[in-house]
Amino acid sequence: MKAADFDYAAPRTLDDALALLARDDGAARPVAGSQSLGPMLNLRLAQPGLLVDITRIPELRDIAVDGDALVVGACVTHARLEDGGYPDPTGGVPARVAAGIAYRAVRNRGTIGGSLAHADPAADWVAALTALGADVIVAGPHGRRSVAMADFIVGAFETDLRPGEIIAAVRIPALSERARWGYVKVCRKTGEFSHATGAVLADPGRGVARCVVAAASGRPVVLDDPRLLADAAARDAAVAARLGGDPAAIRPHLVALRRAVAQVTP
Amino acid sequence: MNQHARTISLTVNGHAVTAAVAPRTHLADFLREQRLLTGTHLGCEHGVCGACTILIDGEPARSCITYAVACDGRSVTTVEGLDADPLAAELRDAFSAEHGLQCGFCTPGMLVAARDVVQRLPDADDAAVRVAMSGNLCRCTGYVGIVNAIRRVLDARKPRPE
Incomplete structure (x- = not known):
C-alpha cells in the first residue's frame, strides 16, 4: 500500500503546469486532491514518473457566474460546493450532488476536475454534469477548448483529454425557475461508489427533458426525450436497449432512474 | 534519501516543522515514522476505512491518500494535537x-x-x-x-x- 517512487512539482501558474505535462513520454500526470489518484498510486495501479500538483494554481480554484452559466474551477473541492456561499444560477444542484459524494474527509480534498479526469463510471459528477448538460473547459499546449460532457466521457475511466491537457473548469448552464432535478444512487453503504445512478433534469423553460443512467460499465446513457418522463415502460425499454446484457444487472439502473423521475414529477 | 526528496515546512500540532520528504510518502507515514506521532492509525491505506483521518487546516482529511509533500505550508493536527x-x-x-x-x-x-x-x-x-x-x-x-x-x-x- 505504498506508492511507487515518483517526482513531484507544484507549479503556481497554468502555463507552468502545462509545460511540465508536455513531456512526450506520457509519464507525467496532473493531480489535485489525490482522492482518486491516491488510492491508485498506493495500490500501484498508477505509477507515474512525475505528479504535477495543480491545486496551487489560483485560477483553477475560482467559482464564478459567467453569463448564463456557473463556472467551477477544476480544483474546487466537493466540500466547497456542498457548503454553498457562492452565487448559483442552477438553484443548488451542485451543492446537493456534492453533499452525497463519499465522506466529508474525502470531500474536503477531492475536486470536481479530478473526479471528471478519473472518469469512474460510478462517480457523481460524471452522472450529474452529463444530466446538467455541462461543458468541460480543457486547457492544453494549443490553448483552450470546450467539450460537452456527453462527449467528454468516452468510456469507463476514459476521457477525451489528450496528452498534455488538463481540465481547467466546468461550465454548468443556468436552470430556469421551473427546472426540476432528480438524482438517485443505489448504494448498499452510505458514501460508497454507486451501483446504479439515475439523474433527471426537467427544465421546460429551456426545453430540456433529459434522463441519464450512470454507474454502468461504460459512458453514461443519455436519453433526451420528454415522452420518457411520463412513460415508464418506454423508458425502461430505452435504457435496456442502450445498456444491453443481463436483465437482472440492468434492473438497479431502471429503479434508480424511476426514483429520480419520481423526484421531478409533481 | 530519496532522489526526489523535497523540503517542506508545515505546522504539526502547533509546532513549526521543516523536513525532507520523498513525494511518495503519504502524510500518515510522515507523521508516524518521521514525527513519531503514532496516534494516527493506518487501516486500509487506500482511503476507505477512515482510521487515518487527521485535520489539515482544521478540516478532516485522509492522511493515507494525502501526500506529505502536498502539505507544504499547511497546518496538520493529529489526535495527539487535540489533547487540550x-x-x-x-x-x-x-x-x-x-x-x-x-x-x-x-x-x-x-x-x-x-x-x-x-x-x-x-x-x-x-x-x-x-x-x-x-x-x-x-x-x-x-x-x-x-x-x-x-x-x-x-x-x-x-x-x-x-
Missing part, C-alpha cells in the same frame, strides 16, 4: 462512558471525524450522525456506542430551554 481541545475532551469522555471503543484502532479517526460532525452539524439526529460518520469503519464495537457518544456530546452542548 475542549470538544475532543468531551468526546473522549463520551466514548468512554458509552463504550464507543473496544480495541481502539479506529478511535483516533473516529474522534477527529466526530469532532467535525459536532462542530458542523450541531442539530444532527442519530440518522444524520450515522451518515456523517459512515466514512469511518469500526470492526469491534459496532456503531451504537459511537453514535451514542456523539449524541451525548451534541445534547450536552445544546442550549438548555429557559
Whole structure:
C-alpha cells in the first residue's frame, strides 16, 4: 500500500503546469486532491514518473457566474460546493450532488476536475454534469477548448483529454425557475461508489427533458426525450436497449432512474 | 534519501516543522515514522476505512491518500494535537462512558471525524450522525456506542430551554 517512487512539482501558474505535462513520454500526470489518484498510486495501479500538483494554481480554484452559466474551477473541492456561499444560477444542484459524494474527509480534498479526469463510471459528477448538460473547459499546449460532457466521457475511466491537457473548469448552464432535478444512487453503504445512478433534469423553460443512467460499465446513457418522463415502460425499454446484457444487472439502473423521475414529477 | 526528496515546512500540532520528504510518502507515514506521532492509525491505506483521518487546516482529511509533500505550508493536527481541545475532551469522555471503543484502532479517526460532525452539524439526529460518520469503519464495537457518544456530546452542548 505504498506508492511507487515518483517526482513531484507544484507549479503556481497554468502555463507552468502545462509545460511540465508536455513531456512526450506520457509519464507525467496532473493531480489535485489525490482522492482518486491516491488510492491508485498506493495500490500501484498508477505509477507515474512525475505528479504535477495543480491545486496551487489560483485560477483553477475560482467559482464564478459567467453569463448564463456557473463556472467551477477544476480544483474546487466537493466540500466547497456542498457548503454553498457562492452565487448559483442552477438553484443548488451542485451543492446537493456534492453533499452525497463519499465522506466529508474525502470531500474536503477531492475536486470536481479530478473526479471528471478519473472518469469512474460510478462517480457523481460524471452522472450529474452529463444530466446538467455541462461543458468541460480543457486547457492544453494549443490553448483552450470546450467539450460537452456527453462527449467528454468516452468510456469507463476514459476521457477525451489528450496528452498534455488538463481540465481547467466546468461550465454548468443556468436552470430556469421551473427546472426540476432528480438524482438517485443505489448504494448498499452510505458514501460508497454507486451501483446504479439515475439523474433527471426537467427544465421546460429551456426545453430540456433529459434522463441519464450512470454507474454502468461504460459512458453514461443519455436519453433526451420528454415522452420518457411520463412513460415508464418506454423508458425502461430505452435504457435496456442502450445498456444491453443481463436483465437482472440492468434492473438497479431502471429503479434508480424511476426514483429520480419520481423526484421531478409533481 | 530519496532522489526526489523535497523540503517542506508545515505546522504539526502547533509546532513549526521543516523536513525532507520523498513525494511518495503519504502524510500518515510522515507523521508516524518521521514525527513519531503514532496516534494516527493506518487501516486500509487506500482511503476507505477512515482510521487515518487527521485535520489539515482544521478540516478532516485522509492522511493515507494525502501526500506529505502536498502539505507544504499547511497546518496538520493529529489526535495527539487535540489533547487540550475542549470538544475532543468531551468526546473522549463520551466514548468512554458509552463504550464507543473496544480495541481502539479506529478511535483516533473516529474522534477527529466526530469532532467535525459536532462542530458542523450541531442539530444532527442519530440518522444524520450515522451518515456523517459512515466514512469511518469500526470492526469491534459496532456503531451504537459511537453514535451514542456523539449524541451525548451534541445534547450536552445544546442550549438548555429557559
